Amino acid sequence: SNSKSALAQAGKALKSSIPAIMKAVPATEAERATTLIATVSKDIQAALEAIAAGNGAAANAAQSDSLRQLSALEELIAAGYAQPTPPKEYAGLPYLRGRAEVEFVIKRPGEKFDVEGKLYDTVQLTTVIDGYTAPLTSGNFVDLVQRGFYNGMRIQRSDGFVVQTGDPSKEGSDEKAPNGYVPAGQTAVRKIPLEVFVKGDKQPMYGSTFDDDGRGGYASKLPFNAYGALGMAREEYDPDSASTQWFWLLFDSDLTPAGKNLLDGRYACFGYTVEGAKFLADVKEGDVITSAKVISGLDRLVTPQ
Structure with missing residues (x-):
């Protein structure tokens, strides 16, 4: 296989x-x-x-x-x-120097999770967030986690390919809720550029896909090649539209051979699940992230002054 x-x-x-x-x-x-x-x-x-x-x-x-x-x-x-600092035009965004670990606890209201025939009250996952390869995407994510942005948020999509969450406008009846994070004192959603890294380059590329750059099919430095890889969601035709929505990839090497999948170079991969990935198989829409917390590396988050 x-x-x-x-x-x-x-x-x-x-x-x-x-x-x-x-x-x-x-x-x-x-x-x-x-x-x-x-x-x-x-x-x-x-x-x-x-x-x-x-x-x-x-x-x-x-x-x-x-x-x-x-x-x-x-x-x-x-x-x-010495990790390069992201380009000056993004100086208003947080970024991550090095790596951080984020731990998630997920519950299913009124039910247990059934994974490989065993029942669990909660699902616990540990992820490594990689600022070396995706400093802005990782910084944005760690910043949101430490603000408690994802606490209490539901899983909004689970289709056998990805488990996705992060859209505050899908959380309740408030139709005017923004579909991203609005910093205090501001009115616009904070967005981050598409950040992808061609293997062999010295730093990430911003605002364009590998295809846009004439390098479709090149290897990605941080590929979507593991079950539980973390990716940043965005609008299909706007590379710089990501704010708070992200997904876990339910990687299947038979469906998405590494290096041949449609995500590498088109979406930012910013980390991997290092503990508890098997639980993702039973995480469904409506399950709740009761807690998302940074358990190491918060001191590596650089926030704009």
């Missing part, structure tokens, strides 16, 4: 890049880096074995763990990295 070949490729890629990784890691962290690489290799092997045995839950768990270890490895490499 696609999942199997993708994992086998990932294992090979990891093996061949070990010398480059070790060179990029500060000497004082070499031992920790070696341990992390070994754990990722183990996770890839465990995921392959789980797929062969038809155990989707174990495969997902191994994938989640490998994403977490890779994230830690990237943090080691990034210790000496």
Whole structure:
């Protein structure tokens, strides 16, 4: 299957890049880096074995763990990295330097969640938000989370492809509610530009898709290639229309082969779900985000002065 070949490729890629990784890691962290690489290799092997045995839950768990270890490895490499500041024209927007973690708790009014035959009162998910690759999208998101914007908001779409929320105008009977976030003292919805990053470039590209830039089909630095990847929703024909709506991608490698999907380079991917992704399979419209909170990295949020 696609999942199997993708994992086998990932294992090979990891093996061949070990010398480059070790060179990029500060000497004082070499031992920790070696341990992390070994754990990722183990996770890839465990995921392959789980797929062969038809155990989707174990495969997902191994994938989640490998994403977490890779994230830690990237943090080691990034210790000496000076992240570029977003372009001056976006100085009025918050941005994220590095990474943050956001934890979600979701409840279903009056019912339990049924995941792989087990019942749960709440769903808990941990996500890593990646400001290295999508600083404005991540900064906007972390800023909204820490303001409590998503607390009490319902899941507004769940169609087997994405689980989406974030539109305050869909929350009640107030038809005049804005369809985004309006900062205090202002009347207009705060919007952010489309932010996509071609692999190999030095920084993200703003306001245009890979196709617009004549680079359709190029690889994305942060691809939509994992179950529970986070994406920013926007209006189809206006790349700079995103404000507060976002989605979890219910990635299926048979439907959306990595690098061949219709999201990379057209929508901003800004993070991954590293714990609890399997629960997304049973999250439905009307379920409620009882809490969304930044559990680490809030000190990396840069807000406009």
